[in-house]
Amino acid sequence: MSDSDDKTEAPSSQRLQKAREDGQIVMSREAMNFVALLGGFAGIFMVLPYLVTDFIHVMQVLMANAGTLPMTQGGLLHSTDHAIAAGLKLAVPMAASVAALCLGGGFLQTGFLIHPESLLPKFERISPLAGFKRIAGGGTLPDTFKALAKFTIFAVVLWNISKNVIPSVPRMVGLEPAPLLKIISDLGFKAASAMILAQLVIAGFDIFWMRFRHISKLKMSREDLKDEYKNTEGDPHVKGRQKALRAKAARQRMMAAVKTATVVVTNPTHYAVALVYERGGGGAPRIVAKGMDDVAARIRDIAQDNRIPLVTNPPLARALFTLPLESEIPAEHFKVVAAIIAYVWKLKRPASRSAPLR
Incomplete structure (x- = not known):
């Protein structure tokens, strides 16, 4: 019987704590993707409308005065600085909202664990041979299946949204910018909301799967439990x-x-x-x-x-x-x-x- 067949017992609290101290924790990438999507959604539909007006105004001024700008290094740098500053005012709050949510989601998943050793480079992470062994050993099959399932879910969601919009596309030709922009915004809001809900479902299943796989990897044999008991509680004979x-x-x-x-x-x-x-x-x-x-x-x-x-x-x-x-x-x-x-x-x-x- 192989070692994996012997490990039929649930991991003890001491083994779980040791794994946590070694940086072996449950971290769902799909949950982080959900948080990133949620942050981007909040940035685009809640933060962006309050900032885009100033950005458009700055760009309009620059474009209107493009012909009058002095073609010197100082004049070009001045205009470029204005454009970059306007772009940063637009991008930084959105990026900050995404970063804050991702950081909070990561800390919630890890229980505020910081393990510096996990950030150090490891040869097996960049070794082609180690990567080939992971692929040949079937370790990537679950990830491949998850990717295909995720693609299928997103495709179905987007198709259900777009099939109701496609017939009305010809009527959009010739619309004024304001009503056209409203239609596109409503469609984007609806599509983004559906994608976020789909990602939430995917993240829930992924968290369950990651926890199941984490516990499976840490399972112990009866001999492991006896040895651990001897080390922690002392030899029963003694x-x-x-x-x-x-x-x-x-x-x-x-x-x-x-x-x-x-x-x-x-x-x-x-x-x-x-x-x-x-x-x-x-x-x-x-x-x-x-x-x-x-x-x-x-x-x-x-x-x-x-x-x-x-x-x-x-x-x-x-x-x-x-x-x-x-x-x-x-x-x-x-x-x-x-x-x-x-x-x-x-x-x-x-x-x-x-x-x-x-």
Whole structure:
């Protein structure tokens, strides 16, 4: 099975973040084309009408005075400067609107990511051999299909608009400039709007396709996920060993605390709970050790070795076992525990110290 067949798992958040840091992000050219068209549309139909009047006035003055201009270097440069300035006043706002929208669209797609390394020249980008490999490998087929689909959509849109206009073209012959210009402007507005809507649809499909291809390229195999987990969270075997060591240390501390217990309440064989009560301490008896089966047997052995009384009370042992270590017993068990401790203190008198309670 090939590597691509092994990569069946969705990329993890860490892999996606690493790809983003490396400059591998989703960037739809069709979305940028849509933004550029929208900016050009806004410039031509919203900005241009307010600027074209001054441009026409300047050009009319230059044309009207063309015969009177001195044919010297200074006179020609002066006229050229006026023409260039008028052209820049007309072109710069339109170009600025397109540039601003394209810049904003690019930042929105990349999440305001700036990756300087992607701007550096790479040999594979200009290598004819690398380009041939991309073509031969079929990497350009989706792009070719998208280009053909885009051409077809635009052709259909323009045909639907022009087929209603073509019959009226003969009637436009001989019209005054003003009504003719209005007809052409209306037709241009309608065609531009239709092209922008078509490009919006194309951009939507392209963004979906680019994201799908981006995720597909970053897919991971199960082994990749395991390796990533080991690198980020640590080896599960090591973590399991550390957890076992911590549990062992906690159990050793608990067993050591049995030696200080006042009494051990048992089931008598399945549960064992060691309690400590300090006379005059002001608090309730506290659980210092508890266990089931083998651990309970170990608690009983330590209690016997250290002459800690063992009291059999199955209901109380089971109830106390459910409480956390180092917690004081709740009020509902005060009466029973108090009676046990009073009995234990009675056993610990010199006359009764010969044998522990079983």
